[in-house]
Amino acid sequence: MGCLKDVPTLRGDNYTEWRKKVDLTFVCAEVDWVVDTPQPPKSTEPVRDVKDDNSAWEKKKREYAPLEMSYTLENTKWLTTNKKCMAFIKNTIEHAIVGLVAECASVGWYLEKIKSQFTGSSKIYATQLLKQLVTEKYTGGGHDIREHLLRMSNMASKLKPMDADLEIKPAMLVHLVMSSLPKEFDTFVVNYNMQSKRWDIEKTIAMCVQEEHRIKFSYGGSLNYVRDSKKKNFPQVNQSSPSKPHGIPFDADYAKKRKMH
Structure with missing residues (x-):
């Protein structure tokens, strides 16, 4: 119990x-x-027939x-x-x-x-879980890389009971893990892809933890991972003269004549 x-x-x-x-x-x-x-x-309870005597009924x-x-x-x-x-x-x-x-x-x-x-809710949850697993990214913050990888492994393990066809194979999970790492791990990922030997998730976690320690040490013990962001450059506008065409000098006499006409 x-x-x-x-x-x-x-x-x-x-x-x-x-x-x-x-x-x-x-x-x-x-x-x-x-x-x-x-x-x-x-x-079915017995029913006394009209032909039954007391002995037969008993x-x-x-x-x-x-x-x-x-x-x-x-x-x-x-x-x-x-x-x-x-x-x-x-x-x-x-x-x-x-x-x-x-x-x-x-x-x-x-x-x-x-x-x-x-049944329908499980399918929706499986879809959401797959989407989260594929788009998962490690950004550091308040979590270490071990926690991040264990969370991904846990998400993958939840898919198999829902549908055997959704099972994430160990090799696929490792590739998803590698794609979730920030650009500071690019050399690490390239080195793994060049190897003929595949890692299981336990080996991957151990190596990623070791690599993160190495990267942090090279940065002096602390590291803020850089997130991919694209900045758009917009043309600067002269705020002091919004109606003035850019690059054309303002002629006061010419403007005064046009107003008189």
Whole structure:
């Protein structure tokens, strides 16, 4: 039951992680069977036929008794387990989301309703995650390069559970990391590209940290990474005479004559 505290709150962009934790919790609590098991059907009660005498009718009731007992036990177990699981799930979902999911009698159907609600959201989140991963840039600031690379690795790891086709291979992740580095790492990136041997993400992190230390040392121990920015040059305008044509002298006598005419 220690798994209960590890289940994240379902907010819309973490459905895959939430479902994995819910399934693990159900397995640990030995209640996972209720997800795929429908509510036990009640056996048809015997009906006394007009031809049945007392002996025949009593026999029918005796034969039905164990079926009724079995149904009562199984149904009570199913109802209790289903109720607990349903309450658990609803308490791991944000209140605003609970209202979007239609009520269901069984926890299995309820989980299917949740899945259908968030399949589209998962696709949107995957698209946003891919876009962020491809455009991610390291600019220093309050973060070191190790934190930056671990964040990129974490983003890549979130894509595979959403869709196996979206899995970022280690070699591709390393190339994305290299493209996220600032221009101070240009020589470092060129040297890597010239090597025949490929690095995994752990090796890449270690080498990038080492390179950043080297660059900072060469700059005296501190470094502000330069961001790419293009400055536009605009022609200067003489603010003192806005109506005066640039490069043409102002003739006061000529202007006075034109005013008189």
